[in-house]
Amino acid sequence: MVAFSDEHHMLRRLVRDFAEKEIGPYTVAWEANGSFPAHELFAKMAALGLLGLEYDPAYGGQGADHLCTVVLHEELGRVGPAGVALGIAVQTDMATPSLHHFGSDELKQRYLVPALNGEAVCSVAVTEPDAGSDVTALRTRAVRDGDDWVINGSKHYVTNGTQADWICLLARTSDEPGYGGLSQIVVPTDTPGFQVQRRLDKLGMRSSDTAELTFTDLRVPASNTIGTPGLGFYQQMSQFQNERLALGYIAVGAMETALTRTADYLKVRHAFGRPLIDNQHLGFTLAELSARLDMLRQYNYAAAEAYMRGEDVDRFATVGKLQAGRLAREIAATCLQFHGAVGYMEEMWTARFFRDSPVWSIGGGTDEIMLYVLSRLDGYHA
Template sequence: MEYYSQEQRAFQKTIRDFFENEVNPHVDEWEKARIFPAHRIFKRCGELGMLGINYDEKYGGAGLDYWWTAAYCEATGYSCQCNGIPMAIMVQTDMCTPALHEFGSEELKQRWLVPSIKGEAVGAIGVSEPCAGSDVFAIQTSARRDGDFYVINGSKIFITNGTQADYITTLVKTDPSAGHHGFSLIVVPTTTPGFSVAKKLEKVGNHSSDTAELLFEDCRVPVANRIGDEGMGFIYQMKQFQKERMVASLSAAAAAQAMLERTLRYTKDRKIFGKPLAAKQHVQFTLAELQTEIEMLRQLNYHCVRMMVAGEESTRETSMAKLVAGRLARKVADWCVQFHGGYGYMDEFLVSRYWRDARLLSIGGGADEVMLQIIAKLDGYSDR
């Protein structure tokens, strides 16, 4: 069954060509450097229409539905020879800008959304803290009102694009006594006095994407930089998480497909005891099972996309997709390395990079256990 139109297929080809010709030749270099030139790459992404697919045309977006985002995510996940760069781009498209587009003032949109869609500004999302990861309610970074400014103090950790970002869409506590209505989202320019990159973090995988711990020390930010209403930040952030999890699942399914195909080619070429490795029934059956599970994830993803396009509530289904994607990515990665044998454990083989990168999917954007908790609550297994 064909899910994409000819126009969407053409868009996917443009994306594939971009990664194959302009990104992949440099990935090894950027992986070793533990960083890629985000401003240069994002500028090209903006020129190709990758950064504002669902956003209003008056801000430079394309105004298209979520099927176009699905097409973009699958082309990106399949084509790029690392996960770090797609992850960094998706922070721009589906993490630091959705609330800005939906709830930000016209002034904020012109100042930050428009250049983000053009790729002229690099953004990051500041939610996680040293003592608050999946438990978003536990964040302690505060914003105290002082006339027409907020004074922000605290720290954020595991921030993708953190060392290169021009601004951080930052979740802060504006009223400690107001529960879930005590949080606000504020755009913090990284040129703000008192803002600093405390540390560039070294990770197990996703090496080409920079990750940082950020420090806010008496950062004075105009009240006009607040996204939407004061006290609504937690609600805005929970809504954003659904897009973050959906793009992760769509990209993961495509990346798993690419690695499975690469492994199939290897097992056909690799001789063991005089015969191709692929001649072994165990190898055939394992690859068949993995392909079946990838197709199941893809169909769940498409179901979620249909719900989103129809305007239906999809938190339950999106959480399921994210849960399955993280677990399946790890499973596929492990088998791909196994079937490559000793070569699969070598840096020069892409499956080793995929294996390192895939582990994050069950942690970032809401750990597997958080997805299970959401599903259990929505299905009535838990009252928490």
């Protein structure tokens, strides 16, 4: 059993209070708007030290342990909406880890510090129209011209993309085929040649913006390269680990709330002269889902402890996200069903959770990619 300290419990209360005050009441408005005000919200989070929990204090981080990250995302998932939790996780665990771990001091001072201080919104751009799961098929190209990169191409499904001040871009920087020709580059969005082509209309996670971006003869200094040119694929795979762990933590919080709210509803909704919760089938179903959720939660905690020990958590992150995505879809469908007709109405949280739940099986790597990774890790695939 993971040992949360008094400091972790204090952080949990802090995040929960913040989310209930600064996020929860605006769910309907942000869902309708298709985004949340990232600059405003991130500034408030930064004032509480919530945007750089594990990062070096020299760059505005808190120097905390990974259990603090677990607490942050569980609580954001618990309060919801999931789209906002996802947008925050992009800032904290998807767009910034590579810069923190591999970027030069100058690059971190220029871009990481404002991100952790809540002064800049950032995003990560990997997927393209013809290259999603197969990262080696990326076509966005950065060509060296003197001291600059000249970038051309497009990226899809970029969360925070319409509001971002800078992008962690994965692009092809050489003619070397496969993994070796890719690099990560910081691209400020006020650079000529950058354009938000359109904001995408999504099934779920509607409270966060997702964009299609284009880069046309966009010129940035070669010094904006994160780490070593040609190692971008490996850096991005490391960054994906953080992403998958964070998604798993958010999912646990969201599923716990869904089960609790459904049980509360079944206690007050009567049929045939008694509360619905008295129906043994309903109670047993929720109990089984709760048991499976607890197993996932403990698995996440084991992953977090392994991460803090400096171990390779590739398998942990892969298994956790795979199971989180599958369980989230099942819990979402069950909660909606147990609410009956009212659960099918858009005015109910069940409809939003049902629409949001597929993302955990798509974002950060589909279920099929997770199974492919696991089959390779476990020797079930050549």
